[in-house]
Amino acid sequence: MSRTSGDAASARPVTVTACVNGPLIVRGDIDLVDEQGTPLGGQRRTMALCRCGASATRPFCDGSHKSIGFRTEPPARTPAVTLAEPLSAAEAAALVERTDGSDAPVGARSDRPD
Numbered sequence: 001m002s003r004t005s006g007d008a009a010s011a012r013p014v015t016v017t018a019c020v021n022g023p024l025i026v027r028g029d030i031d032l033v034d035e036q037g038t039p040l041g042g043q044r045r046t047m048a049l050c051r052c053g054a055s056a057t058r059p060f061c062d063g064s065h066k067s068i069g070f071r072t073e074p075p076a077r078t079p080a081v082t083l084a085e086p087l088s089a090a091e092a093a094a095l096v097e098r099t100d101g102s103d104a105p106v107g108a109r110s111d112r113p114d
């Protein structure tokens with residue numbers, strides 16, 4: 001299969017998957033180049049890019065992330081705290097920062113549309 005950069009007919013979506021405690025997996029038709037524009041890694045459709053900094057084959061992952069115990073942060077949407085018990089309405093309201101300048105508890109009558 002041949003590949004032509006910029007050819008709309010051959011264009012496929014590129015995906016980048018951030019692996020937990022590991023590399024970035026890039027799938028799709030992309031050109032990976034260095035700062036001078038020199039192609040790196042040939043024309044692979046799938047490549048693993050190091051994000052731990054320990055690879056001997058940077059920018060590619062060589063599996064060194066495992067030996068150094070590289071750990072990624074959880075995604076931002078993952079709660080930082082897991083509650084053993086649900087919060088009461090008052091506790092939940094106390095955690096919410098008001099943006100309207102009101103001191104009324106969140107969910108109070110003034111928060112509800114008429």
Ligand code: FES
Pocket residue numbers: 022023024049050051052053054055060061062063064065066
């Ligand atoms: S992410 Fe695998 S060696 Fe760095």
